[in-house]
Amino acid sequence: MKKLISIIFLLYIAYQLFVVFYAIPFGTDEVRSKVGKFYLEHSPKDLQVANTVTSIVVNFRGFDTLGEVTVLFLASTALGSILFRRREVHTRLSHLRTSVEASSIVRVTGRILFPMIVLLGAYVFIHGHLTPGGGFQGGVIIATGFLFLLLAYRQFTIDHKTIMWVESLAGITFAGIGLVGIFMGKTFLENFLGVGKLNELISGGIIPLIYIAVGFKVAAELTGILDTILLISITVDETENQTEKNG
Amino acid sequence: MDNLQILKIAFYGASISLIIVGLYAVITKRNLIKIVLGLSIMDNGLNLLFITIGFVNNGTAPIFSPLVMEKYKTVEAASQVMVDPVVQALVLTAIVIGFGVTAVALALVLRLYRHHNTTNIDEIRNLKW
Numbered sequence: 001m002k003k004l005i006s007i008i009f010l011l012y013i014a015y016q017l018f019v020v021f022y023a024i025p026f027g028t029d030e031v032r033s034k035v036g037k038f039y040l041e042h043s044p045k046d047l048q049v050a051n052t053v054t055s056i057v058v059n060f061r062g063f064d065t066l067g068e069v070t071v072l073f074l075a076s077t078a079l080g081s082i083l084f085r086r087r088e089v090h091t092r093l094s095h096l097r098t099s100v101e102a103s104s105i106v107r108v109t110g111r112i113l114f115p116m117i118v119l120l121g122a123y124v125f126i127h128g129h130l131t132p133g134g135g136f137q138g139g140v141i142i143a144t145g146f147l148f149l150l151l152a153y154r155q156f157t158i159d160h161k162t163i164m165w166v167e168s169l170a171g172i173t174f175a176g177i178g179l180v181g182i183f184m185g186k187t188f189l190e191n192f193l194g195v196g197k198l199n200e201l202i203s204g205g206i207i208p209l210i211y212i213a214v215g216f217k218v219a220a221e222l223t224g225i226l227d228t229i230l231l232i233s234i235t236v237d238e239t240e241n242q243t244e245k246n247g
Numbered sequence: 248m249d250n251l252q253i254l255k256i257a258f259y260g261a262s263i264s265l266i267i268v269g270l271y272a273v274i275t276k277r278n279l280i281k282i283v284l285g286l287s288i289m290d291n292g293l294n295l296l297f298i299t300i301g302f303v304n305n306g307t308a309p310i311f312s313p314l315v316m317e318k319y320k321t322v323e324a325a326s327q328v329m330v331d332p333v334v335q336a337l338v339l340t341a342i343v344i345g346f347g348v349t350a351v352a353l354a355l356v357l358r359l360y361r362h363h364n365t366t367n368i369d370e371i372r373n374l375k376w
Binding site: 002003006007010011013014017018021022024026027028029031032033035036037039040041043044045050051052053056057061064065068071072074075076078079082083130131132134136198199218225228229 | 255256259260263264266267271275296300301302303304308310311313316322323326327329330331332335336339340342343344346347348350351354355357
């Protein structure tokens with residue numbers, strides 16, 4: 001009965017949403033916002049950046065991206081504090097992780113694929129202003145490489161101190177590049193370098209630099225998050241099994 | 248009914264049904280992990296809805312690659328056939344925020360599981376009042 005009511009309620013919401021969005025003109029030129037047209041014209045002319053989405057994310061709305069990176073940092077910090085476990089407990093439980101062994105196919109493939117995945121991630125965030133992709137996407141790709149290693153080699157551990165340093169340095173680079181704009185007598189995150197030529201690797205001024213910093217930061221944060229969740233969840237399972245055996 | 252009409256119904260229908268499926272999971276499911284998954288599905292539906300609003304018929308990605316510049320010669324002509332980049336930038340932000348929300352929610356679920364030994368919200372009495 002409860003399910004039936006909620007289904008009727010949801011179908012009504014779906015119908016109303018569909019009616020509203022059906023009334024909006026679709027696919028014609030008039031749906032494009034004036035802001036979008038402004039960005040499309042000024043990104044290749046003023047900034048010489050081919051990928052308009054990148055120039056919006058990093059330059060026109062760069063302050064917003066700084067906030068976004070902060071949210072990601074907060075998420076990883078919150079994860080660490082929610083799943084907090086005292087150091088001695090942590091080290092006492094970490095050997096349980098090595099008791100489960102991945103199959104040899106996974107281990108060999110992980111070893112071969114890991115450098116390629118990292119290379120692809122680096123390519124994606126270095127060419128963020130020329131091709132689809134950017135710091136966030138490249139960082140996520142690199143983090144999947146680390147996830148592969150974590151799944152394949154259970155004795156593989158990630159040093160959280162290194163991750164913290166990479167993350168902090170990348171964040172400081174982002175904020176520092178923004179502050180240099182102020183010291184040059186302009187605004188925060190002002191593009192103070194020469195913009196170069198369209199569709200060249202070194203173009204767009206500070207945009208590639210910021211996206212490289214974002215790539216490192218996202219890769220470090222996501223690797224930390226994956227490692228935290230994976231280690232905690234595996235040890236939770238193992239302690240469950242052990243208490244069952246003992247009890 | 249032309250192609251554009253079919254595309255419109257298909258994309259709006261798909262994104263709205265994703266949102267509704269996610270909402271259904273959040274309302275009716277009792278397992279906390281399923282609720283988090285429902286939130287994640289809703290997130291994806293919203294992202295698809297945003298991208299659909301920015302669509303332009305026969306449009307290309309908003310990237311002035313060498314091939315596009317060769318075909319249309321000038322920036323003005325090329326920007327006429329490109330989809331709206333603003334929604335794409337917004338969705339890029341939304342995906343990252345959605346990831347953060349999902350990760351923190353799953354961490355809370357893990358913590359609850361460790362405390363109560365269950366992920367069923369009916370059995371976690373502390374949540375009731």
